[in-house]
Amino acid sequence: MSENGLHVAVVGATGAVGQQMLATLEKRDFPIGKLTLLSSARSAGKKVSFKGQEYEVQEATPESFEGVQIALFSAGGSVSKQFAPEAVKRGAIVVDNTSAYRMDPNVPLVVPEVNEEDIKLHNGIIANPNCSTIQMVVALEPIRQAFGLDKVVVSTYQAVSGAGAAAIDELKTQAQAILNGEEFTPEILPVGGDKKHYQIAFNAIPQIDKFQDNGFTFEEMKMINETKKIMHMPELSVAATCVRLPVVTGHSESVYIEINKQGVSAQEVKSLLSTAPGVVLQDDPENQVYPMPADAVGKNDTFVGRIRKDLDKDTGFHLWVVSDNLLKGAAWNSVQIAESLLKLGLVK
Amino acid sequence: MSENGLHVAVVGATGAVGQQMLATLEKRDFPIGKLTLLSSARSAGKKVSFKGQEYEVQEATPESFEGVQIALFSAGGSVSKQFAPEAVKRGAIVVDNTSAYRMDPNVPLVVPEVNEEDIKLHNGIIANPNCSTIQMVVALEPIRQAFGLDKVVVSTYQAVSGAGAAAIDELKTQAQAILNGEEFTPEILPVGGDKKHYQIAFNAIPQIDKFQDNGFTFEEMKMINETKKIMHMPELSVAATCVRLPVVTGHSESVYIEINKQGVSAQEVKSLLSTAPGVVLQDDPENQVYPMPADAVGKNDTFVGRIRKDLDKDTGFHLWVVSDNLLKGAAWNSVQIAESLLKLGLVK
Structure with missing residues (x-):
């Protein structure tokens, strides 16, 4: 320097x-x-x-x-x-x-x-x-280190700012038109360069980026392939369904995982994540404490909550992971x- | 009569x-x-x-x-x-x-x-x-009949009308306040009778109904228990994460399933659902055809799309299921x- x-x-x-x-x-x-x-x-x-x-x-x-x-x-x-x-x-x-x-x-x-x-x-x-990969691996890496990781199934709840400033404008303009009972023409989302455009305000669009021949979108394949590369786990089973929401900023993810160790409790996973780098644990159901995109905006951390052990599979766990897609993402x-x-x- | x-x-x-x-x-x-x-x-x-x-x-x-x-x-x-x-x-x-x-x-x-x-x-x-159970079992029953069903992991994207007319008003009023840059006080969602209320407009709330001691919400437990009862499968592994979205009407669900037969293709599942009672197949990624809540409003059907075979597990499949929660739901x-x-x- x-x-x-x-x-x-x-x-x-x-x-x-x-x-x-x-x-x-x-x-x-x-x-x-x-x-x-x-x-x-x-x-x-x-x-x-x-x-x-x-x-x-x-x-x-x-x-x-x-x-x-x-x-x-x-x-x-x-x-x-x-x-x-x-x-x-x-x-x-x-x-x-x-x-x-x-x-x-x-x-x-x-x-x-x-x-x-x-x-x-x-x-x-x-x-x-x-963006959607980063926050997920921040939450999963401490779990992988402690208990191993066999399988990941993620469903995303992604904000429009991931599609750029024009998409933010489109969401706001459309929301106002709908509240006014006015007509509107979608022009940007789900994918600027794709053939068709759909209403995003008060809707949910199960397409982010274009489709590949295998029926997954490029966004979904990014999550799958990048997770394996970052975590050095080419053998990890990963699947993703990526969905665009009428949220300006802040991606959320519902993540189901299977770890590689029997008998682990939800409390152990919570304890682990409470001290994990880059992670803020927000998990207190009794007091309705859980991560939400509106709370994550402007913060660098990855927020994790709703941690539950699967009711049927001993190695299965469910997590809810939220982060500011423009910052940590x-x-x-x-x-x-x-x-x-x-x-x-x-x-x- | x-x-x-x-x-x-x-x-x-x-x-x-x-x-x-x-x-x-x-x-x-x-x-x-x-x-x-x-x-x-x-x-x-x-x-x-x-x-x-x-x-x-x-x-x-x-x-x-x-x-x-x-x-x-x-x-x-x-x-x-x-x-x-x-x-x-x-x-x-x-x-x-x-x-x-x-x-x-x-x-x-x-x-x-x-x-x-x-x-x-x-x-x-x-x-x-x-509501969230009904549309899921309509989509899953034909699959169960043809191939058996071992496991279901669902993440929901639920509309506010499921919480009643006051919740619809709250979403619209809040959205307008945010677009105007005005202050607002959440009073209804996520659950009218719970202690805290959160912003729903331009946000996602991972709570529908109150929490049980096991960390799952009552809504999630309804999906789990009702699915087993309706499908006569007490042994079925079912897990749910239920999330409220800024959508007026139309519930969406990202559903991961494991069937009980090897070697089934995504095309076979699509063919099956294309003639299933109460189901409308909307699955043509090349032409960006998939179900969305804004399209389902006012219709009695359950719309299914984004059907993909898991990339790792031969018996794993992913579906996206949408229906009008006030009608079929x-x-x-x-x-x-x-x-x-x-x-x-x-x-x-």
């Missing part, structure tokens, strides 16, 4: 996640000596403020990355594909929040609470997992990886 | 479900000779229309049931406990939509597509199951039981 701190670039600085990255870097007082804010041509020229100073966002070019030490990418997969190698070529370490490199065997896929050491294996790029996990790079001495 | 039709009573005629019962009786042209509309003292005197004629709702008394042949109850468990035996004593057959008698071993719990024959075992009262199933009573010759 130079005397004044690191040269950090944020690519996609004007987006929903990019904005949260800047807020998080500021809140964490990340040691930044020089800050370069980049975007696609479309958003270049916009003004963004950081620590009270105004920055003009520049269009990313290969040369933008000269001297950059850490580059946080969140401007879509195609931007990462184009510019991450250019950044690496110029000596930067890239923390990529898109799906471009997540399943690349040469790229570590990292949730610091789970597999921080994998960062050491990087070849210039470190991938940030999908994206911006905070990326900044956390950058902090790990410093901690591990991989950036100087 | 008398020449002019049956003497039918609707108890709870002014409530959300009672109104749907009347609309359904009208739509089905149920053979009514005389209609008696009853309620608690609180709603007595209200005017309700049926087939263009105006009725005044009367306060239920034991004598109200003189001459009644079929009484449809949907005015809360305490009203059913008080008056269902009075109705039976006077010769009526009661179809009860509350939880008062559902688990009573002397009371059949009926979803006509699944266990219509159980109606014959009635001792005056036939119970209508919980309540009013329509009750009227359907009344129609079965006629069909089976149990009312004359």
Whole structure:
């Protein structure tokens, strides 16, 4: 690190996640000596403020990355594909929040609470997992370590902010139209680039990202494949059903697991999670304490509650996992990886 | 049946479900000779229309049931406990939509597509199951018949209308307050009679009904116990996580099942459900066809889609099940039981 701190670039600085990255870097007082804010041509020229100073966002070019030490990418997969190698070529370490490199065997896929050491294996790029995957593995890793893990079946309750700022606008505009008894035309959700668009306000859409030939969506397959990679468990049985809700921010997950040890009680799982890194246990049914997305917004933690032992299967447990999809699901996990790079001495 | 039709009573005629019962009786042209509309003292005197004629709702008394042949109850468990035996004593057959008698071993719990024959075992009262249970067993029974059924893990996405008209008002009022940036105080949801109330608009609440000591809610235990009773499978492994959503009407369910036969394909399950009674298959991922609550409102069917074979377990399958909780989940199933009573010759 130079005397004044690191040269950090944020690519996609004007987006929903990019904005949260800047807020998080500021809140964490990340040691930044020089800050370069980049975007696609479309958003270049916009003004963004950081620590009270105004920055003009520049269009990313290969040369933008000269001297950059850490580059946080969140401007879509195609931007990462184009510019991450250019950044690496110029000596930067890239923390990529898109799906471009997540399943690349040469790229570590990292949730610091789970597999921080994998960062050491990087070849210039470190991938940030999908939002819905991150919060789940934060909750599952302590359980895996203590009791082993055989099976995961997750049903998600995902917020629209995972689909970007336009999706947030669509939810709010639609909700208002419905309350007014007015007509509206869905244009964004469930998937901006797909053929059909459906009402999201006062509805639930069982599609996030496009469908694969096997009937699962790409979002579901991300949860399945990324969980196995992050937890180093290629043999783990994982299934996901991903559903978009009329919630602005905060993903929830109903998770059924089968552990690899007999005779474990729900209380043991609660005790374990009450001290687990990155986890806040909110589990007091008698006082109606459980996680909810509205409470998780703006927080870095993963909230876990409704922990129950299955009534039939001794190794079965049910959990309810909630987190801010823009923070632990994206911006905070990326900044956390950058902090790990410093901690591990991989950036100087 | 008398020449002019049956003497039918609707108890709870002014409530959300009672109104749907009347609309359904009208739509089905149920053979009514005389209609008696009853309620608690609180709603007595209200005017309700049926087939263009105006009725005044009367306060239920034991004598109200003189001459009644079929009484449809949907005015809360305490009203059913008080008056269902009075109705039976006077010769009526009661179809009860509350939880008062559902688990009573002397009371059949009926979803006509699944266990219509159980109606014959009635001792005056036939119970209508919980809304979230009904749509699930309609989807599962054809699978059980064809392939056997070992395990069910369901996560629900439930609409506020299941909590009554006041909950619908609360959702709409809150949504408007949030869109306006105004303050609001939750007063009804998740459970009117519980200690704390939480924001439902743009949120998800993992509590429906109160908690039991085992950490499951009563709603979850209803799904577990009622499913076993309706399907005559006391040994079936069933687990549920029930979640309230900012949706007005239409319950959705993400259901994971394990069947009792190897080598079955997703296509076989789809074919089976495409001709199953009460089921409409909506499963064409390529054209983004899947069930959604907004599409199910006002319809009697149970819509099933997103049918996928588990990627790891040969006997595992995933389904997405949606239905109108006020119709198949309540009013329509009750009227359907009344129609079965006629069909089976149990009312004359």
